[in-house]
Amino acid sequence: MLDNTLVQLEELVSELLQQNQAIADDNARIRAELRKAREDNDSLQLAMMEQEEKSSATAERLQALVRRVSESRASA
DSSP states (O other): HHHHHHHHHHHHHHHHHHHHHHHHHHHHHHHHHHHHHHHHHHHHHHHHHHHHHHHHHHHHHHHHHHHHHHHHHHHH
């Protein structure tokens, strides 16, 4: 009876070790995916900031052109 219990315990320990390894592998994969997602997020935020700067500069140039045209029309 003790041998049977010992065999069952060994099998359970083996299963638990396999499950633990699978969880550790999943954890490592998820951490790598999270690191990549954070890097992508940082890149996207930087690109968005650059785009906002360009958009702001374009809007300023357009406003300056509108002012010039308005001033030109007012003095004509």
